[in-house]
Amino acid sequence: MYDPTIFENLKVAFENQVYDLDNVDRKIMITNRVDRMDFAIMARDFAIQFTLADHPHVTAEIVLRASVKDLAGEILELPSKNLGCLLVVRFNKPVQNVAVQCKRIEQALNIIWETDIQLTQTVSFVYEQEASSYQNLIEVKFKSKINEEHMGDIAEFLDHVLESLEVLNDIEA
DSSP: OOOOOHHHHHHHHHHHHHHHHHHTSOSEEEEEEEEEEETTTTEEEEEEEEEETTEEEEEEEEEEEEOHHHHHHHHTTOOOSOOOBEEEEEEEEEESSHHHHHHHHHHHHHHHHOSSEEEEEEEEOOTTSOOSSEEEEEEEEESSOBOGGGGGGHHHHHHHHHHHHHHHHHOOO
16 A cells, blocks of 8 residues: 655645635635656655735745655655655745845844744846846745654644745835
């Protein structure tokens, strides 16, 4: 009998709760979804991107990754205490005043997430276009892997993502 992997179980749990936020609660609008098997490195990726229903200018993307080491270790039942998935949340927000807004974004997200995260902001613009506005790709990476023991935390995690979207929408130049 087929036993779903940690990745599959987490993917379905995230997917169900995010789709409920869209279809049932109408708090968000899903804008993209990726479910990929990377045959070059034998890894799995799942990503679901969305915006707040009433604020489409800032996006959030939840990314779940499982490496070949994690997938094989679980399927082959190898003894390992660190099997699981990597979790990343990406936000994409237009900014005008990079120095001011990026500092406020960093402070706000560190307050919201208050856990062992790595926060990165990458600011970009399109070459040869007037740079009155920039795109800020904000990555919140969690240093610890997650597994099925974290299933009960998904609702609270999504609350933090929604709160982050609200705060990011409110940060102006």
